[in-house]
Amino acid sequence: MESIESAAFSAWPSLDSQDLYGWHLRFADGYTKRANSANCTQDSEELSEPQVNHIKQIYQNRGLQPIFRLTSISAPPQIDSLLAEKGYRFVDMSLVMTTPLDIQRQAELPTCASSPESWLNIFQQVSGKLEASQAIHLKMLQSIKSPCAFAIKKSQEGLPTSCGLGVLEQGQLGLFDVATSPDFRRRGLARELCEEILQWGGQMGAKVAFVQVVAANSSAISLYERLGFRYAYHYWYRIGD
Secondary structure (H helix, E strand, C coil): CHHHHHHHHHHCCCCEEEEECCEEEEECCCCCCCCCCEECCCCCCCCCHHHHHHHHHHHHHCCCCCEEEEECCCCCCCHHHHHHHCCCEEEEEEEEEEEECCCCCCCCCCEECCCHHHHHHHHHHHHCCCCCCHHHHHHHHHCCCCCEEEEEEECCCCCEEEEEEEEEECCEEEEEEEEECHHHCCCCHHHHHHHHHHHHHHHCCCCEEEEEEECCCHHHHHHHHHCCCEEEEEEEEEECC
8 A cells, every 4th residue: 555655646746845754744835735744654753742843843934734644554553643632633534545457448548638738727627726726736737757648528519528637657547636517517427537547547557546535525436436446545634723
């Protein structure tokens, strides 16, 4: 499972990072908690209160909330209770789900946007996310060094209906930013798009695909289960003031 964590860090890159006390600190100007949190790894120390405060100060010096991302596979045993005692709020229990890609799939290859910029324009239309933070999103997309499938689907009239991002990293395919326009939901378009991205990943040599999904998002979990994804491990956040 640590190999998935490593692949996910590269597939969904931060703009800056540092390692401290065996923890992987990621910074991306506040866009997504995944890219702006202190992440436990298999080398993470059991942090003392002064060490927690040190990490907190590093994030505050960058104008960011202190966020710790803890996983079920590598979080030191006492860190969650220490953070809770210090007032760090528990949020967003999330599942990491995986599926093998060595099975036969009957999907076409996805239609892909010509650039991260054009894909992000469609993502904004489909998801409704038009806030200024999308400029940071673009920087993150442009910094991905691995093979990518900036997948899109359009209606017969040429309207964007759904989009998603597949990133091949360390022999594993990460699936990110899957979104469908409200006007085109419940038509199986997201499933078709994901099947196409999985087909692409398999042809590119990936042996397994992974996705990270908030545990409360039952509709997304149902979609991924129909695609063959199963629970691998979970993570959660502790957010300070």
